[in-house]
Amino acid sequence: MKAYTLEIWRLRYFWLSLVKIDLNTRYRRSALGLGWSLLQNILMTIVLSVVFGTLFQLDIAFYAPFILIGLAYWGFLSSCVLMGATSLYNAEPYMKQHKVPVAIYPLRTVLGASFHFSIALVVAFVATLFFQGPEHLLAWPVTLMGFLLLFLFGWSLAVLTAFSNVYFPDVSHLLEVGMQIAFYATPIIYPLSMLEARGVGFLVTINPFSYHLELIRKPVLEGTLPDVTIILGAVGLTVLSAIFAIITLWKREDQIVLEL
Amino acid sequence: MTSLSLQKANLTFTVRKQGRLPLKEMVVSYLQGKHKYPKPIQVHALKGIDLELKEGDRLGILGHNGSGKSVLLRMLAGIYPPTAGKREAQGRIVSLFDIGLGFEMEATGWENITYRSYVMGMTPADVAEKREEIAEFTELKDALDLPIRCYSPGMLIRLAFAISTAVEPEILLVDEILSVGDIGFQKKAHERMLEMMDRAKIMVMVSHDLGAIQDVCNRAIWMNRGNIHAQGDCKTLIEQYSEAMKPAEPAPAPSEPEATSTEDSTAAAA
Incomplete structure (x- = not known):
């Protein structure tokens, strides 16, 4: 596994330039760019603030940043899962020419999404x-830690969906x-407390x-650390998905090219 | 020490006639208690290949279409893993096959030069050094600033060839690309190719151009139905092979007598 990681590192210029090309392509096509x-x-x-803010009677000072973070998060996660799923399929021409670690291709997707x-x-x-x-500025570094954890989670999901999409x-x-x-089962456009109040938390x-x-959201909005259950849940899910991803790579890395 | 070897290497592809089975279908039919999936076909593409290559070896691979030449080359490159048996390689491998594939169509010629150099293991310093030389060899000039989706197939293959031949190989694997581009470029490309083959410590080439093989190779193997049918000195083997490929005469050597080889040999000679 050490040799594998080193090989990914050795080829860093390759996948970094692919990410750069992806970003350029995406922004070159629109006048507004970024x-x-x-x-x-x-x-x-x-729109959501006006519609749901009124509907749920929420304070816009809380609700607007709440939605912005939620949408940003969902954008990242769905890119990892959906674009990650096609990352190996799209990489077929590379995979049939050069032997490089397969983990690079989902990484490309996840870095772009990041x-x-x-x-x-x-x-x-x-x-x-x-x-x-x-007032909550001090708690923001916690969000960055959450970002790192989320990055690993996103990469693991991308590896798993990429392999299953080939099979x-x-x-x-x-x-x-x-x-x-x-999307609707995740508290992005509604706060969790509203579900809990109705017993469907x-x-x-x-x-x-x-x-x-x-x-990621709680430190920014409330300036407090998330509950222990949240932290443990996030760490647990990340570790679990990473283990599955690594096992998948370990078992299927070489054979996957035969399925393409 | 550069070396490359296969020991009793086998490769079996699983081909499903109706394409892949959707996950939905599989789950539903499983829940219904049916387990009748269309049976996949096993294609035994390479059968127990033993091959040992040392520094100085220039191996030509002969054989008609579908005999396993290209698959063997891909296995030597490490792209297809042996499904049984072993492969060992020491040295930097550069492979020249499917070079027209794997471009980023939205990116410019320059960008493609950069990232394709990186995938072959170059560093930014190497690329800075080779960039101009690669660009010059393509003769594409200003077109390099365009996204390559605007390129003609000929331009694309020039670009691909210039990049792929810019690296220093220890082990070079070639699949039939001795002619690229228009006549002027072909000559230039041919020379560059020969130079590169010269620098490589080990070279393996698949070609239907027997003259080309005879010119650059010192060893040859003859592939038939996934087996090494015969091997040895390049000149002798090419003579035997040409003899066998002559029309009219029945294919002499294949160990398993079958109708297809006669058909194929006729087709190859036609």
Whole structure:
């Protein structure tokens, strides 16, 4: 495993340049460039704030940053799962020419997604400063720790979906449907407390995508550490998915090219 | 010490006639208690190959289409793992096959030069050094600033060839790319190719151009139906092979007599 990691490191220029190409391609095509992906989240937040803020009677100073962080998080996670799923399929021409560690291709996807996520988070941070002032600033480094954990979680999910998509042709379609459902089962546009008040909080507890969100959002919005159960849940899920991802790579790394 | 070897290497592909089975179908039919999936076909592409290559070896691989030449080359490159048996390699491998694939179509010619150099293990310092030389060899000039989706197939293959031949190989694996581009470029490419083969410590080439093999190789193997049918000195083997590939005459040597080889040999000679 050490040799494998070193090989990935040796080829860092390769995957970094692929990430760079991905980002360039994405932004070259639109006049607003980087601004476009930000604008999307901001517009969505304005609409949601007006509609659901009124509906749920929520304070906009809390609700707007709340949604911004939630959307940024979901954007990252769904990119990892959905684009990760096609990452090996798209890499077929490389894989049939050069023997490089397969883990590089999901990494490419996750690094690109991380870039967008970072920018979206910065917007969310600015919005929080604007609406709430700097009172929770000290707790923000905790969010960065959460980011690292989420990165590993995202990469593990991307590896797992990428491999399953090679073995079963309908996985990426199923995942799309699944992620749409999961979006509503994750407290992105509604606060968890509203579900708990009505006794259906378990929906979120059994949702593996809700832990990392809380880990990232709570320090920014409330200036406190997340509950121990949240931290343990996020760490546990990350470790578990990483173990599965590593086992998958270890067992299938060489054979996967025969299935493409 | 550069070396490359296969010991009793086998490769079996699993081919499903109806394509892959969707996960949904599999789960549903499992729940219904049916387990009748279309049986996959096993293709035994390489059968117990033993091969030992040392420094100085220039191996030519002969055989008609579908005999396992390209698969063998990919296994030597480490891309296809042996499903049974062993492969050992010492030295930096550079492979020249499917070079037209694996481009980022939205990126410019320059960007593609950079990242394709990186995938072959170059560092930014190496790339800075080789970039201009690669660009010059392609003769594409200003077109290198364009996204390569605008390139013609000929331009693309020039780019691919220039990049792939810019590295210093210890082990060089070649699949039939001795002619690329227009006539002027072909000559240039041919020379560059020969130089590169010269520098490599071990070279393996698959080609239907028997003359080319005879020019650059000192050893040869003859593949038939996933087996090494015969091997030895390049000149002798090519004579035997050409003899066997002559039309009219029945294919003499294949150990398993079968109708297809006669058909194939006729087709190859036609």
